[in-house]
Amino acid sequence: MPSRRKSSLHPPDMRRPRRAAAGCGCGRRLRPLLLLLPFAALLSVATFSLHSPLGLVVPAAVTVATSTDNTDTASPHHHHHGLSGDAVSGIDIRALNATPPLHAAALRGAGDALALPCGLGLGSHVTVVGSPRRVASNAVAQFAVEVRGGGDGDGDEAARILHFNPRLRGDWSGRPVIEQNTRFRGQWGPALRCEGWRSRPDEETVDGLVKCEQWGGNYGSKLNELKKMWFLNRVAGQRNRGSMDWPYPFVEDELFVLTLSTGLEGYHVQVDGRHVASFPYRVGYSLEDAAILSVNGDVDIQSIVAGSLPMAHPRNAQRNLELLTELKAPPLPEEPIELFIGILSAGSHFTERMAVRRSWMSSVRNSSGAMARFFVALTRVVSAKYVMKCDDDTFVRLDSVMADVRKIPYGKSFYLGNINYYHRPLREGKWAVSFEEWPREAYPPYANGPGYIVSSDIANFVVSEMEKGRLNLFKMEDVSMGIWVGQFVDTVKAVDYIHSLRFCQFGCVDDYLTAHYQSPGQMACLWDKLAQGRPQCCNPR
Incomplete structure (x- = not known):
């Protein structure tokens, strides 16, 4: 595509010289802990860290100031946003009760990431000063x-509580756009795209502000309107203020000041002092969950200033464990139970485990026929008719699950879940499997890992084969179970494969049995709806 050119439609009084400055900042590296626990071993026995060489940042305000050691020379390009260099240099960080400025090398070394030690709070704001980097025309x-x-x-990437993505050039629409979204456990939610048209009057607002503002320079049905406005302004001498005064807020090699603030209903983004977009809070993401502000892509960062941050994190793990004794798991029963639920959870997933304890696990604690445990440090064998496996981001409708299991004739060997048939291995990407690891064209039938149930004879077979050293292990737990069930079929007896889409793999569907990729906030929302007799999703994908 041809590179963007400055249009003669823009009024000359909106062009200001670019003020050059060097990038800087501070940040802390997030080192996630990778926890892999084979399901067979779990049946048989049925952090992050923030580091900075500059020390802890005081959470009242965080400042990343420009460095004068390697300041760029002034650019011959002109800025048309109405932002002068004096406005940038005039920021008084003392008014923000900020910490001393940090050197530019800190931010560059941390990959343009700024730690938020205590999350965000109502009224918090972060200001980013930078310039989009010029890239090849194609x-x-x-x-x-x-x-x-x-x-x-x-090992999954950190959750995106807010993803603000300006695309200056190269979007499929052919126009400059701004896209906003959230992401949890690798799953994106529905995107909010701002393409230059102001949000409809009947669309709900965020704290009284529209989700998308209008800007000029677009194509299509608005082109004639823009030409008419330019003619009235320039030729006829009329002053018809409109979108011509506010072009797309980002231009390659030109400075911008972006301020992200938090309101009662959502996030608000201003660029060069003008509101550009707002994004409503989504169920499952809270301000206190924010840990890092990250800026990445084709952009050079000059400074970051964060203010009105919380002084202490609202979550205290020790306090939760000491005061909420009703959330502690009851002792394992001596007598056999009907259903044992094992929940895979990494050691660092305390928040996810607390969300499960506060929501659907409450029904397990009140049930005489079910027992649930997190597979973090289980040391006892549990006797049960059926064994269910799920993840710590899976919401389980216990009553409905047990009702479905009880429909199966007693003594029948079964494998219940969202069954994949003739699924081919992925040879590229995160879940890539080499031909040495799996040379066949397809896997045996297997149930998706977020939630499945096997009869006790299959569970006993898996344990026995593991103890005898005859169990074939595979890198993916759910595929492994499919392989083991296939071995059970070949050597012991037939198994009834029961497929149900209500064991949802990709997120949530109404009248679900299990819902996957649910954040702690979504767990609470699902539990509240279930208490009202409504098995409905929260922010379904």
Whole structure:
């Protein structure tokens, strides 16, 4: 695509010389803990860290100041946003009760990431000063400002509590756009795209502000309107203020000041003093979950200033454990139970485990026929008719699950879940499997890992084969179970494979049996709806 040119439609009084400055900042590395526990071993016995060489940042306000050691020379390009260099240099960080400025090398070394030790609070704000980097004409020109969570111990990328993504060039629409979204456990929610048209009057607002503002320079049905406005302004001498005064807020090699603030209903983004977009809070993400502000992509950062941050994190793990004794798991029963639920959880997933304890595990504690345990440090064998496995981001409707299991004739060997048939191995990407690891074209039938149930004879077979050293282990736990069930079929007896889409793999469906990829906030929302007799999703994907 051709590189962007400055249009003559823009009024000359909106162009200001670019003020050059060097990038700087501070940040802390997030080192997630990768925890892999084979399901067979679990049946038989049925952090992150923030580091900075500059020390702890005081949470009242965080300042990342510009460095004068390697300041760029002034650019011959002109800025048309109405932002002068004096406005940038005039920021008084003392008014923000800020910490002493940190050197530019700190931010560059941390990958343009700024730690938020105690999360965000109502009224918190972060200001980013930078300039989009010029890229090749045939490349996508974009960058992202993200509020991230603390990360996942199982190796997944940290949750995106907010993903603000300006695409200056290269979007499929052919126009400059701004896309906002959230992401949890690798799953994106529905995107909010701002393409230059102001949000409809009947669309709900965020703290009284529209989700998308209008800007000029777009194509399509608005082109004639823009030409008419330019003619009235320039030729006829009329002053018809409109979108012509506010072009797309980002231009390659030109300075911008972006301020992200938190309101009662959502996030608000201003660029060069003008509101550009707002994004409503989504169920499952709270301000206190914010751990890192990250800026990445084709952008050079000059400074970051964060203010009105909380002084202490609202969550205290020790306090939760000491005061909420009703959330502690009851002792394992001596007598056999009907259903044992094992929940895979990484050691660092305390928040996820607390969300499970506060929600659907309450029904397990009140049930005489079911027992649930997290597979973190289980040391006892449990006798049960059926064994269920799920993850710590899986919500389980216990009553409905047990009702479905009880429909199966007693003594029948079964494998219940969302069954995959003739699923081919992925040879590329995160879950890539080499031909040495699995040379066949397809896996045996297996149930998706977020939730499945096997009869006790299959569970006993898996344990026995493992103890005899005859169990074939595979890198993916759910595929492994499918392999073991296949071995059981070949050597012991037939198994009834029971497929149900209500064991949802990709997120949540109404009238679910299990819902996957549920954040702690979504767990609470699902539990509240279930208490009202409504098995409905929260922010379904």
